[in-house]
Amino acid sequence: MKKWAGMIGLTLVALLAWAYLARWGEPSVDQPIAFPHKTHVQQLKLNCTNCHQRAEKDAAAGRPPTALCFACHAAVEAKNDEMKKVRAFGESGKEIPWRRVWRLPAHVFFSHRTHVTVAKVRCQTCHGPMETLDRPPARPLRKLAMDDCIGCHEKWEWPKEITEGGTEPVRVAAGRRVSTDCYACHR
Amino acid sequence: MALWGMVIDLDRCTGCQACVMACKAENNVPAVGAGEAVRGRIISWMQVLTEEEEGHPGEIKRFMPRPCLHCDDPPCTKVCPVYATYRNPEGIVTQIYARCIGCRFCMAACPYNAKYFNWRRYQKEAPGQNPDVSVRPKGVVEKCTFCHHRLQKARDRARVEGRELAPGEYITACAEACPARAIVFGDLSDPGSDVARLARSPRAFRLQEELGTKPKVIYLTEGEGHGRA
């Protein structure tokens, strides 16, 4: 009798664990090219927004256009297979079929450009230490939840030079804080 | 802080339902299908109601487009058990789909029946939808949001450009589509705005005013007179 109870209990626990793990586990993403962020950021001293240009211009950061890669890689000698692939894509005029790794739920409005150009949040704050990667990440380096957004929004204070200027964003956010209204982000 | 509101001129409204369809397209409101529609489950954030002549049932007197009225004292938000619907600082009555538990208390409490429920999962993400608005899952309540995603985008643009939101930069899809320009949308707290000026018109009235819900959608009656107000 007791054994049975124990068994049932164990199964239950296992089931629970499985359910939770299954929820957390996200499919890993294989990229068409083993892009090394480390080489580009640490060695070549590129900024994130040098390639991810739309992060400064648009709500979505998007992917860098292949033409941008090709701009450099057309001139640089292709040292390995990956670089040859870049060249091949560039010459064919086709976009590299990058796959998305980071994605927000559809009900979230998130503007990269506000966070990058106005609030000057570092990319790594949300994306994690991308500059250390030799290979593209198979899954997001950091897992973000709503509490992360709110935590930052509640603590955030606008830099002095902006508040003293008294420009619009500060007044919209009612004081030195940014909005924590649900409708600022939910859509 | 802005106070978003809408004026609907019933004298101009022709009951064409352009607002209804504009809203559906803008907000990814699903078509529920013939079977569900017959069961009375059409979702229509903006709905053109027909008012009948008193004493002459069946004789339509006027058309009355009814979005969510975004009451300043909304009966629906009081009853929400999880803060999925509340009046935000700019007067928009929200609906947070990710929070809603689908108890439908707000639907029962809304005297204007402006809230709609996803009785089933009516649609998935598909081409043709507006990417600025999320597709609602089954089991949650949805309603007119005054196209607040347009506000998000407009504000984002203004913020990046380091300026105030310009009047007219943010209007709802229904106001934009209305061929008779019967719907005027804007900031009620700005006394110079069109919407505030029209709201002061002697023709202005609010739906079920006696309930004390203080709707921010203001109607203008039909009638003789001169000029727009």
Added chain:
Amino acid sequence: MAAREPGGRDAALFAPIELTGRGFYGVVAILFLFILWGGVAYWVQFEEGLGVTGLHQPVSWGFYVTNFVFFIGISHAGTLISAILRLSKAEWRRPVTRMAEVITVMVLFIGAGQILVDLGRPDRMMNIIRYGRYQSPLLWDATSISAYLTASIVYLYLPMIPDIAILRDRLQKRKLFYTVLALGWTGSERQQRVLNRAIAVMAILVIPIAVSVHSVVSFVFSMTLQPMWHSTIFGPYFVVGAIFSGIAALIVAMIIFRKAYGLQGYLKPIHFRYLGQLLLIMSLLWFYFTFAEYLTGYYGGTPEEMKVFWAKFTGPFWPFFWGMALTNFVIPILCLVRLGRHTIAKVLTASLSVLVGMWLERFIIVVPTLSNPRLPFGEGIYWPTWVEWGELAGSFALFALFYLLFTKFFPVISIWEIREGREVGLKEVEERLLTYLPDGSEAELAETGRRW
């Protein structure tokens, strides 16, 4: 088997726990069928969404909310009645209280479950706990129902402790179970004092909680601005209705167990006559409240209110409304005015009628208001689907099953209270009676004299 024990006198009370016959399994099987229906219905609803019900715009609440109000109403059977009887030291309560209290506990689970069944996103029900807000009457419900549930369980459990001790000592099976629950009861004086005091406190505490529960349930409706909901007397109206349906449910349960477990010796016609009289009073009280509620609405005559009013009186809901009037008032009155003969049959008829009637009353409160919105919409007629019927059947069956299982673990009539009645009750009553009368005891007189 029971006869070999000294307590063989109350063998009928032990029998259900000691012996399990074929009848029991038969009943359980039937109940399981209904529960299965409910279960399948819920699974379908969970997969497909609430679309499988008959709900629609604008009738967004239907059977489930009706059931919720109804079941929470039934729960007043118990604890409230038993508490009042205990406090008033009504001696005829002894075989009644346990059954009443069990109803409360079991039905509260079922009632609260209705809300979960009604949710569009049951997976998010934890949101109520994580992000709940007290401005919503739904949270008031959650709080008062959990208080009531806690109190009811305690109030059911405390008077059961001596019985559990008896079972612990008497039965060979489930030794640990009874040992734990008996809390080491030996019947010592101190233990008796503690228990009696606790029961007394609980009896007092449980009454306001019970009243609050159904008031709060009514607030779900009356806090909105909707016609025929937004009413100040909804609180007491619901409480009266709840007690009304509670007594009816209690009577039905008593009659069933009397027959099934052969408890004729404990539950005599006199019990039913008393309960019947109580039911009669509640019927009249219910009628008074209904009358007051509808008269106020009618006299005020606001158009929205009248739309709902006529929808109930002559509109699509007339069969429900007049059915309710018939079953809640006419039939009970006819059955209960003279209880001299065929007491049990009459009381049973009246009770069953009231159960149907009170369910209809809840339905007639929930649905017509929603299907007659203020603005000119298409008025929708609501009719439930097999899913909702399944949930209704399943809920009743689940309740019956819970109750039945309870009787297999614990005596359905308080053994020690019956014994106490036999042993000390008679004397106590006599003494107490004397203190009521003008020629009371000397001490009493002396005290009165001093005060004057």
Added chain:
Amino acid sequence: MSREHSVPDRMARAIQWGLAGAAVLFIGGIVTWISHLIRTAWRLKDVPSASIGISLVAVPVFLTLLGVILYVFWGLLGDRSE
């Protein structure tokens, strides 16, 4: 009934005290929950008065219930250990 402290007896006592603990946890949980709701309402400026008002009634009721439960546990179990 034997007075010895047999194994099941000790286990029974453990479970009994466990039950009392569960009651404390349960009602403690509810009280914490209520205070959490007050805090949330305060933070969101969402009618904290309603939360406080209700908690003023609900918390004492729950505490009283807890009191009764503990009183019984203590009273009955305590008696036997004497």
Added chain:
Amino acid sequence: MRVTRRGFLQVLGGTATGAALIKQRLVKAEDAGQDLNKWATPEEVVVPSICQQCPGGCGLLVRTLDGEVAGISGNPLHPINRGTLCPKAFGGLQLLYDSNRLKGPLARDGERGRFRPVEWDEALSMVTARLSDLRAKALAHTVAILGGQYRGYRDTLWKRFAQAYGTPNYIRVRCLPPEKPALAHRLMQGVTTPLGYDLGEAQFILSFGAGLLEAWLGPVHASQAFARLRRSEERPRGRFVQVDPRRSPTAIKADRWVPIVPGTDGILALGIANALIREGLHDKEFVEEHTFGFEDWRDQRGEPHEGFKDLVLREYGLLTVSAATGVPVKTILEIARDLGTIKPALIIGERGPAYGPDDLHTRMAIHSLNALVGSIGVRGGLLIQGDLPLAPLSPVKQDEGAQRGLGQARIDGAGRGEYLLASDAPQVLAERILSANPYPINALFLFATNPLANHPTKAELARAFDRVPFIVSFSPFLDESSSMADLILPDHTYLERWQDDQVTHLAGFTCFSLARPAATPLHQTRNTADVVLQLAKALGGSIAQSLRWEKFDDLLRAGARGLYEARRGYVVSPYAEESLRKILERQGYWIPEFKSFDDFWEALGKRGAWWDPTVLPVSREALHTTPSRKFEFYSTGLKRLVDEAVKREGKTGSFVRALGGQDRGDLLFLPAVAVPSAQEPGEFPLRLNTYRLMSRPTGGGKNQPWLLEQPAVHVRMTWERWVEIHPKTAAGLGVKDEEWVWVESAKGRIRLRAKLYAGTRPDVVHIPLFGGEGPSANDLIANEVDPFRGFGLLNTTRVRIRKA
């Protein structure tokens, strides 16, 4: 703390596992729809386009994301709709992404109705082979092209193709051809281009059954004008009267709804004329100076003729009119007084319902009111609609084969005999094909039309189609007609193709809209205009020479050059710029905006339209191009036509018979409508009135769920079609709301849901012509032909109703 409490409570409820599993399932269910490779927000491009859901011609802005359409809004620069839209426009999204669209060309596989997919090249060569073959056998004229509701260069292209190939049978299947001037306008004013309606400036509008705010010329344009009539800053609220047996949404919005016995509109108009003249409220100056035939007159031979005035005063006394029309005398008088005193007033009869057998004279009677109140050629009245200065195309080269083919009579007989005044006569098409009169049809092209669903003679047409050995359809859907085809070459939907639009009937300004493809084509479909060019090229010879453009956009470009060189008009621009231009242009200045045609073309593509905002200062004389240079109450044009016909065919010729007979004498040329004698109700006591819904004016688009869900605002009905019955009539029949009923006519019967609707005359029932799913009113409509439009009469059928 939170975790403990949560965990604890979960255990308490025994819900932990359940919740986790549930959550798991839901999360999965929600993710399933997401395309994992899709980027959330690709680059957004806004492309101007033209709405093709009705002939309104509104400008669109289509929001696209990587070639996927993400939304439609009105083009704020477009002069027709100024950024606003009607409900149909949004259905375009669902039309584009309709799952029932054909994925590529289909060829018949065995019997009709079965198909196999084919490649475009193969399909085109099949058509070419067939066309060459027929031409070689001197049977070019046996190719018939049925075209639907479209205009502009697609019409030009087909016309050219027919002319170059050598078939006279380019037949349009439209009951309301809006490009032509209305017959009444042509006969009474002599105009050859359509008239424009200055609705926005009118102060009083009297409409005879025209669904002004629903499905008239353009609902958006009309709604804007209506709004201006109702509320504008600078003038008092205008008045609007709707004469209609049905209280349509337009009638609901009117200040006065005049329910009328169907088909008696002309009599009412003459009654109003009577009251106007009797009370001396007509515009005496205009009548005296600009009209002919008002007073009695003598012709060159000295024979006396009765004038309009005498006719009206003699024949159309208010009591007579009131009895015939069911409109109270008081109402007639009040309308006449408003009409005579509120200026400018506008009377609309064009594109109203078919008024019955005496349709032409009814329309003449209605139009004569415009002359009586002097609303011709004035602000707020009727204006002349100028032609677009498009570049003329080189003349069609016709070889011998083409000339021979074109020398043949048209199969539908349009332009001859009783159909002398009709440009197309699809109503008789079925009968002619079936009887091979005057010749059999060997090939049939179906473009933008679905006659087997939308035409009253659909049953006959279906049989006729069986006789045609080769049918090519260009429909993007497998609809009733295309499923009869041998070959389906699916067209793009309008958001995927190059196209133009040339809207007529505006408030005097001219407008050319241009759209380039907004969405990347979803399927293997092709713009039919391109396909026609490809066919012409494959056929070679003079056909290829006549249609020598590579792509349709080359043709558009060639035509638009005319606009660039016209030295007037502008590519639409923001309001401020535009008003400045208007002022300058009124003073005779015109500033070129572009240095080259390429710049012009690019701007046209980016902004969506060219227009000439300046209403040409047209003198009243220019509006009257009749022999008398006046507005003719007595139509000498009609007299000439009749005289010629009599000369040709004799006094009993078919044309004269179609007009109502020679024995009516002068009444034939005056707006005289015979007062019908009272009819016994008989077997079919109710009149059937068909009407067009705002949401579905021209049929088609079965898979636009938003519109089908809420098709009408005045009755609550969804997806299905319905019949509107007056509650009193319904009570007499024992019919309740939403019950099924049989609607029966002499032709057939259909089962519909009854909707009780108080806004109607009790003796009339109404069925929307097009709408949701369900049987069509075409199954009831008697196959009566209107000889002046060549289409069936849609509103004259009598029916009865039984409970089903």
